[in-house]
Amino acid sequence: MNNWVWLALACAVLGLAYWISQALPRWRFERAMAAPFPDHWLPLLQRFPFYERLGAELQAELRRKVQAFLYRKRFVGCEGLEVTDERRVLIATEACLLILNRPNTLYRDLKWIYIYPSTFRSRQPERDEAGVVSLPSGDLLGVSWSNGRVVLAWDSVKHGYVDFEDGQNVVLHEFAHQLDQEGGVADGAPLLNSRAAYGLWSQVLGREFEELQRAVQYGHATLIDSYGATNPAEFFAVITELFYERPVAMQATHPELFATLKSYFQVDPRDWQAPAT
Structure with a gap:
């Protein structure tokens, strides 16, 4: 067998190996997604007051995205915290709420979610606008990094789903940062669908941001x-x-501002609110 034949065989083997390396993960993912949504996960979704008011179509989409999210992301418990299905599903549900009803990458770059029992201190250096690198000071409830990691304090996560009407939710907050970071640096402008959309986004959010700064300045x-x-x-x-x-x-x-976010997220959460009494 001459050298050309050996070379052809080697190329064929390498090609087959590459095809298997690409096809096998897809096959495993498709098999996992074909499985029914686990019965013991559904009551966890039902803890959220909005779930029953989503409607059948959005409920089904949320379940699919939660299932895909939990297949692809890895959870790590810190300081002795146990990673349970309860914790995984509750975090995944809120993260996937942000990507309902619109094209998305399922947080493609996110690989790891670290959960602390309570507040924690970041060990990830940050660079400020002047280029100075330092460690963040103070206790943190959550952090979103562009290197494929989100860190959350479980007691804050729990507060978020127990009281889903106070306007404060660490999971929504940190996964909004993940959406922001999909466009590169976190600058308050996530990936939008057109150049015109960026113009409107900058105009509306820029004005509202400046108004908030003035309000804070004057107390x-x-x-x-x-x-x-x-x-x-x-x-x-x-x-x-x-x-x-x-x-x-x-x-x-x-x-x-509400209309701009409604256009971006492609949902109207007012539809999920409990009727006024």
């Missing part, structure tokens, strides 16, 4: 949490929390 009370005045990335994360948890109040006080 005025605002519906939008003052932490949103930190920078545009935090502003987007904070208003995402508000959009999903207090949509009626947000639409009443910030109608243009």
Whole structure:
């Protein structure tokens, strides 16, 4: 057998190996997605007050996305915290709420979710606008990094689903950062579907961000949490929390901002609110 034949055989083997390396993960994923949604997960979704009001179509989509999310992401318990199905499903449900009803990558770059029992301190260096690198100070409830990691404090996660109407939710906040980071640096502008959309986004969110900064500077009370005045990335994360948890109040006080987020997220959370009594 001459060298050309050996070379052809080697190329064929390498080609087959590459095909298997690409096809096998897809086959495993498709097999996992073909399995029924686990019965013991459904009561966990039903803990959220919005779930029963989503309607059958969005409920089914949420279940599919939760199933895919939990197949592809890895959870790590920190400081002795056990990673249970309860914790995984509750976090996945809120993360997938942000990607309902629209094209998405299922947080493609996100690989790991770390859960601490309570507040924690970040060991990830951060670079400020002047280029100075330092470790964040103070206790944290959550962190979203662009290197495929989200870190959450479980007691804050639990507060988020127990009270889903106070406008504060660490999972929604950190996964809004993940959406923001899909466009590169976290700058308060996630991937949008057109150049015109970026213009409107910049106009509306830029104006609202500046108004919030002025309100905070003069000590005025605002519906939008003052932490949103930190920078545009935090502003987007904070208003995402508000959009999903207090949509009626947000639409009443910030109608243009609400409409811009409604266009981006392609849902109207007002439809999921409990009827007024």
